[in-house]
Amino acid sequence: MSALGLDEAHERFLEDLLFEAEASAEPQAAAFFKLYGKLAAENGDCIDLTYTPARNEGRGAYQVDGFALDRERGDLYLAISDFRAGRDLETLNAAQIDRLFERVRRFCELAVQPSFINAVDETSPAFQAAWPIYDGRSQIKRIRVVAFSSARLSTRRTPEMTGKVLGVPFVCSVLDFARYASILSSKGGVEPIEIDVTAVNGSPLPCLPAHSIDGEHTSYLVAVPGTFLAEIYGLYGAKLLEQNVRTFLQARTKVNAGIVRTLEAAPEMFFAYNNGLTATAAGITTAQLPGGGLGIASVDNLQIVNGGQTTASILYASDSARKDRKADLSRVFVQMKLSVVNPDRLEEVVPLISRYANTQNKISEADFFSSHPIHLVLERISRDLSAPPKPGALSGSKWFYERARGQYRDKLAYGTQAERRKFELEFPREQFIDKTDLAKFEVTFECQPHIVSRGAQKCFLEFAEKTGKAWEASEAPFNEHWFRDVVAEAIIFRGLDRIVGRSDWYQDDRGYKAQIVTYTIAWLVHQLQRRGQEISLSVVWQRQELPAEVADALAQIAPQVAETIKDAPPAMKNVGEYCKQQACWATVAASKYAFDVRLDGLLIEHDEAKKARKSSVAAQKVEKDVDFDHVLVAMLSDTQPYLSFARSRRLLTPKSDAALKRLSRGDIRLPASERNALKYMVQKMVQAGFELPQAAKREPAA
Numbered sequence: 001m002s003a004l005g006l007d008e009a010h011e012r013f014l015e016d017l018l019f020e021a022e023a024s025a026e027p028q029a030a031a032f033f034k035l036y037g038k039l040a041a042e043n044g045d046c047i048d049l050t051y052t053p054a055r056n057e058g059r060g061a062y063q064v065d066g067f068a069l070d071r072e073r074g075d076l077y078l079a080i081s082d083f084r085a086g087r088d089l090e091t092l093n094a095a096q097i098d099r100l101f102e103r104v105r106r107f108c109e110l111a112v113q114p115s116f117i118n119a120v121d122e123t124s125p126a127f128q129a130a131w132p133i134y135d136g137r138s139q140i141k142r143i144r145v146v147a148f149s150s151a152r153l154s155t156r157r158t159p160e161m162t163g164k165v166l167g168v169p170f171v172c173s174v175l176d177f178a179r180y181a182s183i184l185s186s187k188g189g190v191e192p193i194e195i196d197v198t199a200v201n202g203s204p205l206p207c208l209p210a211h212s213i214d215g216e217h218t219s220y221l222v223a224v225p226g227t228f229l230a231e232i233y234g235l236y237g238a239k240l241l242e243q244n245v246r247t248f249l250q251a252r253t254k255v256n257a258g259i260v261r262t263l264e265a266a267p268e269m270f271f272a273y274n275n276g277l278t279a280t281a282a283g284i285t286t287a288q289l290p291g292g293g294l295g296i297a298s299v300d301n302l303q304i305v306n307g308g309q310t311t312a313s314i315l316y317a318s319d320s321a322r323k324d325r326k327a328d329l330s331r332v333f334v335q336m337k338l339s340v341v342n343p344d345r346l347e348e349v350v351p352l353i354s355r356y357a358n359t360q361n362k363i364s365e366a367d368f369f370s371s372h373p374i375h376l377v378l379e380r381i382s383r384d385l386s387a388p389p390k391p392g393a394l395s396g397s398k399w400f401y402e403r404a405r406g407q408y409r410d411k412l413a414y415g416t417q418a419e420r421r422k423f424e425l426e427f428p429r430e431q432f433i434d435k436t437d438l439a440k441f442e443v444t445f446e447c448q449p450h451i452v453s454r455g456a457q458k459c460f461l462e463f464a465e466k467t468g469k470a471w472e473a474s475e476a477p478f479n480e481h482w483f484r485d486v487v488a489e490a491i492i493f494r495g496l497d498r499i500v501g502r503s504d505w506y507q508d509d510r511g512y513k514a515q516i517v518t519y520t521i522a523w524l525v526h527q528l529q530r531r532g533q534e535i536s537l538s539v540v541w542q543r544q545e546l547p548a549e550v551a552d553a554l555a556q557i558a559p560q561v562a563e564t565i566k567d568a569p570p571a572m573k574n575v576g577e578y579c580k581q582q583a584c585w586a587t588v589a590a591s592k593y594a595f596d597v598r599l600d601g602l603l604i605e606h607d608e609a610k611k612a613r614k615s616s617v618a619a620q621k622v623e624k625d626v627d628f629d630h631v632l633v634a635m636l637s638d639t640q641p642y643l644s645f646a647r648s649r650r651l652l653t654p655k656s657d658a659a660l661k662r663l664s665r666g667d668i669r670l671p672a673s674e675r676n677a678l679k680y681m682v683q684k685m686v687q688a689g690f691e692l693p694q695a696a697k698r699e700p701a702a
Contacts, residue, residue, distance in 0.1 A: 006152065009181040010089040012413070013150075019429050023494065025501025026513075029053065032083045033065055036148040038436075040175055041457065042405070043183050043191050044239035045146050046077040048455025050576045053081075054107070054126035062107035063100070065148070068455075069132040073312055074141030074319065075237070076133065080104050082149035092151035092176055100147045101162065101172050108165050112137055122573060123566060125511065131574050133166075141319045142169050144237060149176045159235045168319075171235060184406060192282065192301035193236055201228045204287045204295025207338070217341045220284075222296065223271065226263075226332030230315045232302075241308040259313040263327035276335035277307030282343045296338075310334065372464070373687035374471055374478055375403040375435065381483045387431075390544045399487050400427040402434040433490055439463035440518070441489040447526045447589070449518040453579040481613060488537035495546030496520060496554045505559045515565055515579040519588050520558045526589050528603065536604040538612070549597050556595040564588050628679050631692065632668055639664045645690050646681055656681040 013035075021031040030051065037049045049066035056062050066079035080100050084090050110116045111130035120127045133140070143165055159173040183191045198204050205228070211219040233240060262273050282301035289295045304311055314334070317327040382401035389396045402408050411423050433441075436456040443452050443463050451462045471478065497517050500506050506513065528534055535550065564587060568578040578584050635642060639660045646652040655677035659670050670678065686692065 006178060006181060007089055009184075010177060011087075012409070013177070013181070014087065023430060023498065025498050028085060029081065029083050032150065033079070033081055033148065036081075036175060036180065037066060037079065038456065039180060039183055040079070040146060040148070041455075044237065044241065045173060045175060046079065046144065047075075047238075048457055049077065049079055050128070052125040052129040054124070054129050055103075056126075060106060060110075061103055062110060063103040064107045064129045067129045067132060069136055069140070071136060071139050073316060074139055076136075076140045076143045078104050078108075078129075078143065078145045080145065080147050082147060082151065084150045089177060090151040091154050092149050092174075093154050094157070097147060097149075097153075097157065097174060101145060104145050105165050105170065108133060108143065112166060123509070123511070123575070128511075128574055128576060132577075135573070137166065140166065140168055141316065142171060142234065145170065145172045147172070147174045147176075149174065152176055152178045161235065169234065171237075184409065186406075191239070193239060195232060195299045195302055196297075197228075197299060198287075198297050200231055201225065204289065204297045206289060207286070207294055207296050209294065210337075217339050220296070220338045220340070222336045222338055223333045224277070224336045226267070226270070226314050226318070226327075226329035226334060229311055229334060230318050230329055233311050233315045238308075240302060240311070241304050259310055260317045260327075263314060263317040263329075263332060267328050267331040271333045271335060274310060274334060275307070276337070277304055277310060279304050279307075279336055279338045281338060281340050284338075284340055299338075301343075307334075307336075372468065372471070374467065375401075376687060376689075377475075377478055378438075378483060379403040381480055382433075385480055385483065387487065387544055388542050396544075397425065397431060398427050399431040399433060399483075399490075401438075401483075402432065405434075408432055430494075433486070436460050437490065438486060441486060441493050442467075444493060444518045444521050445489050445525055447522045447529070448585070449515070449522040449588075450580055450582055450585040452518040453515050453576070453584075477613065484541045485537045488540035491540050491544070491546055492535070492550065492554075493517065493521060495551060496558065499551060499555050500558050503555070503559070505562075512562065512565065512575055512579070515576070516558055516562045519565060519579070519585070520554055520561045522585070523561060523588055523591070523593065524554065524557060529606065532606045533603045534606055534609050535599075536602055536609075538604075539602055547602050549599050549602055553595045553597040553599065556597070557593045560591070560593040561588060564591055628682070631682055632663070632670075632678075634692070635660075635663045636666060636668060642682070642685070642690075645685055645688075649685070649688050651681050651684050651688075653677055653681065 017028060017031055017035065020026075020035060021028045024031060024034075026034075030053070033051050033053070037046075037051070040046050041048050047068045047070060049068050051066050053065050054063065055065075063080050064078050065081040066077075068077040069075075070077070080103060082092065082096070082100055107130070111133035114134075117127070117130060117134050120130070153174060153176040157174050159171055161169050161171050163170055179191070205222055205224065207220040207222045209218065210221050259274070262270055266273070280301075280303050281299045284296050284300065285298045287295050287297040314327075314329065314332065318329045319326070378401045382399055386396045386398055400408050408427070411427070412420055414420075415423070436459070439460040439462070440452055440456070443449075443459055448462070452459050497513065500513055500516055500520075506516075525535070540547065540550075565579055565584060566575055568575050568584075572578040572581070643652070643660055646656070655674050659674035659678040662668075662670060662674070682690075682692075
């Protein structure tokens with residue numbers, strides 16, 4: 001990215017930051033951490049972090065702004081913020097970075113001291129960040145620190161191990177603004193990792209060319225030393241894993257005990273016993289080996305798409321911090337199939353390789369939900385469906401569902417100023433929903449706030465598990481009625497988020513806002529369900545704002561919920577961890593909170609709401625058949641694009657082929673069997689990314 005491009009990106013980032021701070025009623029520093037933390041988790045720099053802005057200036061200064069502890073694999077993630085509030089993009093030098101990491105190092109050393117733990121308030125951010133270190137010290141095998149900076153690094157800095165802290169490796173990385181902007185511009189892909197194999201391994205890795213397809217991709221077979229895998233995974237962690245595998249490992253954290261036993265007891269047999277790895281890369285450089293043969297000298301954009309658990313277990317088994325027996329990695333080799341894919345097709349091919357490579361493992365279809373066709377359906381609805389005008393507005397706008405990261409931002413980045421302004425009027429910033437938002441709203445209204453409190457990735461996986469099964473049973477419920485309900489949930493959730501953020505009681509004792517919001521809404525929904533009622537989401541959709549009565553009720557309930565969740569049992573000193581437990585929800589759900597607001601006219605009987613949803617499903621089935629008639633008419637003019645795409649994806653059947661031949665002759669009178677076959681083929685094509693011509697799309701209702 002050019003310097004000019006980076007300056008423009010910084011201006012847009014400041015706009016995003018100010019909007020986030022205003023929308024959430026939080027300080028800019030908190031909004032900064034939220035934006036960086038979310039992107040860092042998506043990119044694999046860390047797992048979902050808990051925001052704990054803890055700092056002390058003067059002698060023995062320390063600072064930690066967020067933490068997450070993966071107890072199973074022994075990774076402690078710590079984040080420190082370097083937020084610059086100025087309008088100009090500043091420069092971050094090596095000395096400043098070293099000082100940031102030193103502040104984190106000091107905090108870790110203090111956190112294990114009883115005198116420090118006993119001296120800080122148990123509700124303070126410092127205690128909440130320190131307690132997992134104090135309580136879980138024996139489980140910590142590696143400390144991974146990431147510095148979030150709104151400045152630009154003067155010299156690029158790759159992850160590095162900077163000695164040990166508390167007797168374990170201390171790995172440091174930097175997410176400066178240049179990296180932040182680069183990851184955002186990757187449009188949902190991963191940030192490329194360039195690995196100098198020769199430097200890490202001491203020599204190129206011997207490889208055997210195995211297969212090649214006309215420049216599209218070339219495959220190699222490699223026997224990878226265990227020491228090499230442990231080294232690169234120790235530095236880069238989950239960033240090496242393809243996104244589906246990374247999500248799987250974050251959600252299901254147990255280290256594979258069988259793999260560890262083999263590494264410890266029979267390291268020389270690991271190559272024979274283990275299934276090995278499947279990996280992809282955008283490119284490699286090769287070198288001739290001294291004894292003859294070919295070796296891999298460097299790899300561009302390495303992603304492990306199958307074998308993430310093997311890789312993580314190798315590092316765990318060899319970790320020098322383990323008190324029990326360690327594996328001798330000098331005797332460990334792992335077979336790897338490496339596919340070098342054309343960079344232009346990485347986004348398309350890598351998820352498919354991941355899906356097929358993992359069919360024999362425990363990764364379920366839910367783990368691949370990020371590319372599920374339901375997102376295409378939501379995207380289409382959101383682009384067509386206009387919301388009712390807000391009070392005082394002359395016309396309605398639309399809610400933008402972002403299927404792939406960067407879609408909304410790109411719309412604002414390109415075109416003339418008038419075009420960008422027109423787009424923002426049609427799709428206002430506050431009317432933006434992405435995949436993790438969708439999961440958070442739906443799981444909250446399903447009364448599972450403890451799942452929401454576990455973080456965006458785990459909440460998304462829970463949502464995917466249920467929604468994927470529902471989609472397989474029937475696609476019809478996922479229609480405009482459902483989308484309107486999701487928007488209403490968003491209005492309620494975000495409305496309460498602002499109310500809590502601006503309340504005096506929260507300003508006096510900040511912390512756990514995300515947990516308070518999801519638990520408060522879930523409690524009210526649960527109480528209404530017990531009476532056979534629901535909040536009328538259709539009323540919220542029509543008003544396009546949080547009704548005052550609902551807002552008042554939630555505002556009264558929220559501080560009572562906050563008091564309950566902060567009163568964690570003595571054994572659960574960390575409130576954030578307590579909120580992730582089913583026991584916390586059971587306590588809140590059984591609590592009796594008072595509110596003196598009547599919700600007349602804003603509630604609907606559950607049976608009536610259920611009947612409305614069933615009617616929308618029936619209407620959707622009829623509507624889809626009408627839609628297909630539009631597709632048939634469009635096909636009459638040119639069947640070739642449909643034929644070519646269907647053949648390339650192996651979707652063409654004898655009956656759909658016969659139907660296309662009839663249409664190419666201008667005959668639209670298809671037998672029922674051919675019509676159904678063609679309809680099914682077109683549905684699968686759309687799910688695979690085929691863009692229907694404009695003439696084939698149903699005109700949105702006036």
